[in-house]
Amino acid sequence: MIIYSPFFKPVFWIIMGLLYALVIAGAPLWAQDLGLNITWWKWILSALWYGLLSFTFAGGFTLLGEKEPGACDRFIRYHMIIVIVTGAVLGFLIKAV
Amino acid sequence: MKKGLCLTVCFLITGSILPGLADTAFAFDGISRSFLKAGSLLAAVLGIVGISIAGFLAGKSYDSYTGWERFTHGAGQFFNREPFQKDSPTYEKTDQHERLHHVDNLIARIKSFAMLMAPPPGGGEPKWSPDMGVEALPEPLKTYYLKDTAAYSQTLKALQLMQKQKEDWSKWETQFAIADYWSKAFGSLFEAAILYPEDPKGSPEEWDFRFIHRKSPLRFKSPAHASKLIKKITHTFGATLVGVTKLNPDWVYQGHLRGVGTGDYEVPKHWEYAIVFATPHEWDMFYSNAVYGTSFDAYSRERIIGTRLENFIQQLGYPARAHVPPMHYDLITPPIAVDAGLGEQGRMGMLITPELGANARLAVVTTNIPMEVDKPIDFGVKEFCKKCKICAERCVTGAISHADEPNIEFGYKRWRIKCELCFQVWCSMATSEPGRGCRVCLAVCPYSRKNNWLHTLSRHIDSRDPTGISSSMLLWMQKKIFKYPEARDFMPPPEGSNATYHKPPDWLVTEEWFDVDKTW
Ligand code: SF4
Ligand code: SF4
Numbered sequence: 001m002i003i004y005s006p007f008f009k010p011v012f013w014i015i016m017g018l019l020y021a022l023v024i025a026g027a028p029l030w031a032q033d034l035g036l037n038i039t040w041w042k043w044i045l046s047a048l049w050y051g052l053l054s055f056t057f058a059g060g061f062t063l064l065g066e067k068e069p070g071a072c073d074r075f076i077r078y079h080m081i082i083v084i085v086t087g088a089v090l091g092f093l094i095k096a097v
Numbered sequence: 098m099k100k101g102l103c104l105t106v107c108f109l110i111t112g113s114i115l116p117g118l119a120d121t122a123f124a125f126d127g128i129s130r131s132f133l134k135a136g137s138l139l140a141a142v143l144g145i146v147g148i149s150i151a152g153f154l155a156g157k158s159y160d161s162y163t164g165w166e167r168f169t170h171g172a173g174q175f176f177n178r179e180p181f182q183k184d185s186p187t188y189e190k191t192d193q194h195e196r197l198h199h200v201d202n203l204i205a206r207i208k209s210f211a212m213l214m215a216p217p218p219g220g221g222e223p224k225w226s227p228d229m230g231v232e233a234l235p236e237p238l239k240t241y242y243l244k245d246t247a248a249y250s251q252t253l254k255a256l257q258l259m260q261k262q263k264e265d266w267s268k269w270e271t272q273f274a275i276a277d278y279w280s281k282a283f284g285s286l287f288e289a290a291i292l293y294p295e296d297p298k299g300s301p302e303e304w305d306f307r308f309i310h311r312k313s314p315l316r317f318k319s320p321a322h323a324s325k326l327i328k329k330i331t332h333t334f335g336a337t338l339v340g341v342t343k344l345n346p347d348w349v350y351q352g353h354l355r356g357v358g359t360g361d362y363e364v365p366k367h368w369e370y371a372i373v374f375a376t377p378h379e380w381d382m383f384y385s386n387a388v389y390g391t392s393f394d395a396y397s398r399e400r401i402i403g404t405r406l407e408n409f410i411q412q413l414g415y416p417a418r419a420h421v422p423p424m425h426y427d428l429i430t431p432p433i434a435v436d437a438g439l440g441e442q443g444r445m446g447m448l449i450t451p452e453l454g455a456n457a458r459l460a461v462v463t464t465n466i467p468m469e470v471d472k473p474i475d476f477g478v479k480e481f482c483k484k485c486k487i488c489a490e491r492c493v494t495g496a497i498s499h500a501d502e503p504n505i506e507f508g509y510k511r512w513r514i515k516c517e518l519c520f521q522v523w524c525s526m527a528t529s530e531p532g533r534g535c536r537v538c539l540a541v542c543p544y545s546r547k548n549n550w551l552h553t554l555s556r557h558i559d560s561r562d563p564t565g566i567s568s569s570m571l572l573w574m575q576k577k578i579f580k581y582p583e584a585r586d587f588m589p590p591p592e593g594s595n596a597t598y599h600k601p602p603d604w605l606v607t608e609e610w611f612d613v614d615k616t617w
Binding site: 058059062063065066067068070071074075078 | 577
């Protein structure tokens with residue numbers, strides 16, 4: 001199976017790293033274009049929120065991989081509630097503070 | 098760790114190969130061009146260092162040992178037990194503790210019944226039949242069942258169910274053909290004619306020394322060396338987890354000794370230490386308990402490891418005896434594994450380990466090699482079990498206690514299992530024989546999840562949180578997110594629907610591969 005390939009596995013993570021690096025490089029440009037004043041703690045909160053979103057889907061799909069489609073569905077739904085609520089709070093903080 | 102390394106490497110590569118892109122982005126922030134250039138040169142050098150480290154680790158990883166995956170070198174025992182070590186095990190010992198009796202072992206009792214109820218080899222009447230009553234049973238069965246009359250009637254019911262199971266098997270044989278034949282293929286390694294390891298004959302003072310050819314034992318540099326080598330060797334023989342402890346004589350059955358028979362025996366002097374090892378069942382099969390499951394895959398692996406280890410130790414010049422499943426033991430294994438720090442005993446009576454959860458089948462080799470022993474651990478199982486009770490809720494016959502606190506048995510605190518009720522389920526499942534068992538309690542246990550990042554993370558958080566908040570949260574999520582069949586559904590129709598916790602893997606499903614009329 002390709003996911004066990006000694007070549008594919010590290011290359012996959014390298015590509016993932018490149019993607020994250022691009023996200024990090026592009027985020028300040030977005031902030032400037034949108035006219036947001038993002039301080040260091042707002043960056044940290046944003047990164048944590050992005051981590052939570054990633055966790056939600058990574059966790060859900062891990063369960064799917066484990067042949068637990070129902071658990072995948074419920075895991076993503078429960079976590080999305082938290083993601084949406086924290087996302088709204090974060091959006092408010094970024095704009096208002 | 099590997100992922101972290103890969104991510105670091107790619108960040109460094111990004112820094113070196115994207116200076117043009119970065120120039121635009123960073124220059125925008127006012128960072129000087131020469132700083133970026135020096136940084137990218139440094140990143141290029143670090144990138145080479147990083148990729149070299151990644152290559153080194155990839156080359157070293159047991160994941161690349163195809164056919165001899167990492168567990169064979171002990172990498173499957175990845176949980177750092179040190180922070181959880183305690184001076185005494187999490188089961189509590191009272192002043193009235195006592196040595197177990199062989200008749201306390203259900204399988205030994207059932208074996209006795211089978212022998213009593215079978216016609217003698219030369220023909221004639223069986224020695225006992227149910228209509229003769231409990232009074233006609235030989236000792237120690239008679240005293241045992243006179244004390245526990247409920248267990249007696251439950252055993253009789255199990256014997257009736259066993260008969261019915263045999264008669265009903267033709268209804269299920271095609272549907273569960275692969276699962277049954279797969280199980281029997283593993284079981285063929287411990288049929289009486291080809292038993293590995295061989296069952297003892299004669300006293301332990303002879304049998305446990307039979308392969309010793311050296312004039313004197315090969316002396317280890319230190320007990321630490323002995324323990325380390327024995328563990329490494331046991332891993333190479335196929336064990337996923339290995340621990341070493343001094344043997345508590347209370348765990349050795351009294352009233353019977355293999356090779357010698359029934360009687361009162363002291364624990365042999367050379368059974369000073371116990372090497373206890375665990376292997377898991379095939380995971381997909383394990384989750385499709387009971388009808389697609391078996392215990393025999395792990396049993397046969399344990400027996401092979403036991404055979405090899407017994408032989409290896411005796412070649413070193415030390416006595417050794419393997420105690421292996423399904424019933425070739427002179428002792429009880431889960432508390433020995435608890436003493437050796439492999440895990441803790443769960444509500445359902447089985448060992449729960451940090452790496453395998455309850456998917457850990459055990460065997461022991463007793464010896465007198467002076468070894469450094471492991472300490473017991475407390476990674477939160479007992480407290481979790483008090484709240485969880487999932488196994489008790491899914492057990493068809495209520496064999497598992499629902500009590501909040503453990504009871505006292507043989508002077509030790511543990512949740513009591515009503516073995517006869519459990520055995521009734523074994524005799525009722527749509528399987529070819531009771532020996533195929535049930536194991537639903539093991540499969541549904543939240544600790545028995547595979548070691549992907551999600552479950553490993555949960556277990557790490559739970560075991561490190563002394564407040565119990567995370568265990569309550571995880572348990573809440575477990576009950577909300579995972580759905581289990583109702584207990585009765587695990588039974589065959591009309592009572593249930595032959596339900597399984599997970600869908601069986603395709604390789605156990607007959608209709609996926611064979612041209613059969615699907616009537617189920
Ligand atoms: S299912 Fe729950 S109560 Fe039962 S052994 Fe596992 S953790 Fe303990
Ligand atoms: S093996 Fe089955 S019957 Fe026995 S205790 Fe576990 S769930 Fe109950």
